[in-house]
Amino acid sequence: MSVAFVKEESAEAASETVLPARPISDRINLVTNEGLKMLEDAYSQAHQALEAANALDDINERRRQSAVPARDVRYFSERLRTAQLTAPPTSTDAVAFGHTVTFERDDGRTQTYRIVGEDEADPSKGSISHASPVAMALFGKSVGDVVQLGKDELEIIAIA
Structure with a gap:
């Protein structure tokens, strides 16, 4: 087996562990208090999972274990960045966000x-x-x- 073939396999393995980005809506990112907390918790969990995966010694296992958390960290980071906390509605006269x-x-x-x-x-x-x-x-x-x-x-x- 040539060294070039081994490197090609390694490159293929690496590209297979990079997942495409989670789709992000182009709509305004309104969130309730509970929604903001959920986003913060999801980001924290993804970040912890990514840190745990990055601590693995085996490079191939590290790549496999970090693929999903890395994608989720990117997604939740963006959702937190664009989140617009919306106060609960004060009137029930007409349907609004939070009702x-x-x-x-x-x-x-x-x-x-x-x-x-x-x-x-x-x-x-x-x-x-x-x-x-x-x-x-x-x-x-x-x-x-x-x-x-x-x-x-x-x-x-x-x-x-």
Whole structure:
């Protein structure tokens, strides 16, 4: 085996452990207090994982173990840099960022979601991103308003 072949393998291994950047939304990075804390915690965890990986003696294992944390450190660093902490709304007259909105769909289902930042949104836990189609349709509307969302209609029942 030639030295050139070994170096080529090493270069290939290195390029396979550099992951592409996580996509970052081009929308404004609004965050709640909880969302900012979540971003800070995620950055800290990624940074600790990267430090642990960088402490490994085996170069190939170090590359493999550091790929995900290095990518996450870059992502969360950028999300923290661009985060715009948004105070909770003081009025429930119209839907805004941070509100919890209950609405009824035209098929009779009632749903409740809190409108939060993109990184903290988790519909299965009752939160949606401010950039989601549902949130965008609800912004500025009041209790009793009916909004069109594609072929569906949503009637706002409550804003908290």
